[in-house]
Amino acid sequence: MRTITMEEIARAAGVSRSHVSLAYRNAYGIKPEVREHILAVGRQLGYRHNRIAAQLAGGSTGTIGVYLQDLHNDLFADIFDGLRDVSEPAGRQLVLAIGHTDGSRDAAALETLLESRVEVIVAAGLMISDRDVFTVLGSTPLVSIARHIDTADSVVSDNAVGAHLAVNHLVELGHRRIAFLANPPTDGYGERRAGYLATMRQHELNPQIIEGSYSRRECASIIAAMLLSANTPTAIFAHNDQAALGAMDAIISAGLKPGVDISVVGYDNTGQSQSPSAALTTIDIHGVELGRMAGESVLIRLGNPEAPRTSHHVEPTLVVRATTGPPVRG
Amino acid sequence: MRTITMEEIARAAGVSRSHVSLAYRNAYGIKPEVREHILAVGRQLGYRHNRIAAQLAGGSTGTIGVYLQDLHNDLFADIFDGLRDVSEPAGRQLVLAIGHTDGSRDAAALETLLESRVEVIVAAGLMISDRDVFTVLGSTPLVSIARHIDTADSVVSDNAVGAHLAVNHLVELGHRRIAFLANPPTDGYGERRAGYLATMRQHELNPQIIEGSYSRRECASIIAAMLLSANTPTAIFAHNDQAALGAMDAIISAGLKPGVDISVVGYDNTGQSQSPSAALTTIDIHGVELGRMAGESVLIRLGNPEAPRTSHHVEPTLVVRATTGPPVRG
DNA sequence: CGCGTTTTCGAGAGCGCTCTCGAAAAGTGT
């Protein structure tokens, strides 16, 4: 089908091309009735505004690039919801890029966003180093969610506090052998680990770190293996809910009951942890709120690229559900 | 920062603008060493290919629009994975549009995709009517996932078969009062309902339809209310896993045990249903495979817009887990 | 009714790229 252009509408409506353009952007400087008429003609001709051309000509695209680590993790859906809550009313278009959980394609994903000439990028769950982020982004502003990056605005949750909350809760229940099911060691993601370590030290307990991953399944097999070894911990604090759920999978499969035989604490308070069937005790980082605040930072940054860097905090909170309880043996 | 263009690279590298273009598309007709040289100069100058301009000038964008109903439903993450499995090696860019679970923004989401001049759209979980889809899409080809649309290629799962599988399984376990927790009545989504009805009739059982929604939480409260009424069913077959999980939430909260006091069957076999803690008996529609096949259909359609319409089927299978068992009372 | 001011309109340039097409260079065969 031949693509129909503004030129044709202009001719059909008896106005100039520039007026058709004004009409479609409902900009100032055109009489309402003329605008209506143009739009009517456009509709009748089956015209569809060409965003590609508009963006090229306009110089700026006005779009927001959004990087989300993983569609299988509900936290990112929460963040997206928050982001959309604020970007949609502002009339900004979101351009999505989805990562791979091993972080291997992060740079490429950002690059794609950049080639699409987004004006600012908001990223949640980036796994590459601060340095690499900086290198690929250059001068494009970034709003980082849940991770502090020096060269970017950020909206973060204090992970040290969250880890502290989790460990303290377990200690109060009487646990002493508390293991941390850790995330892969990537830049900027050591806070939960560090918070765990610090709090354990504070209580004069021996830390035990189990190297985990972002995959529920992998975590399940890691914990399954651990369960077979001697001297297993009485509680597991996982770096996120996915991992915690994986741990629970292993525990349940082993015929044990989370919260009774072994306690589990997650992190993020994703939808999956909230269900009565999981009933996971976890740290709520308030994902929707994180997304919303990031959206606001984006809007500010878009309005003034020279604005001073900001860093917002959302306080993590402990949500006690059924997967934590006193240890079976002191 | 001033944007740097091909023109400047051409000057710096001592070649023509058109050669720089060829180099970046690694097209035929340029000596490898010249190409390398151009790329090196570009890298040094900090050049970034402008996709917007390229798409305008090139006439075609080569991009695939992807509509996903809901990021909170793991099924769509599966579908996306499948889609990406095939589009990425083919070097096609995916442009995402995410719906709202009430379907209110579907038309707008498709419109956005269209304005970005995607060449084909693949949609999973569209809630608007066939007619509306057709109206907004016009001549842009569509590949519909999990829903048959006359004017589009489709990759579907036979929902009647799936529903049959689910109901039969329950009947074999001895259930007779089997309720269907239904999805909102939108076009093209009646197959599971119809399949349920047909199978119930076949077994000469009285159907009982509970109007549900796409929201887990809403389904939970609907089932919670139902549980208080007299003559509750001994088994619930839900239109999808989200709904089934919601039903389980209500059942567990009521102090009952799914699979013992009341059986639950879901639909989709999403990641959430697979975990030992949920252990939901469900119908596997093989989401990743659905996505993959849709991706292949897209590639074919892109290669030949005039190719005959195709409709692929993926056979649904029953996955028995822990939420189904014999009824407590006949 | 004329003058200045505001609003509405149209022509034209140009965003950064791709692509066609003809010229130049390189390769082939006798």
Add this chain to the structure above:
DNA sequence: ACACTTTTCGAGAGCGCTCTCGAAAACGCG
């Protein structure tokens, strides 16, 4: 060495739009 084919290169047009800028129309006021 010459004509001929094949490959490499450059000039120029143009994708569909936005935006600037000056002309025309409409308005306000003495």
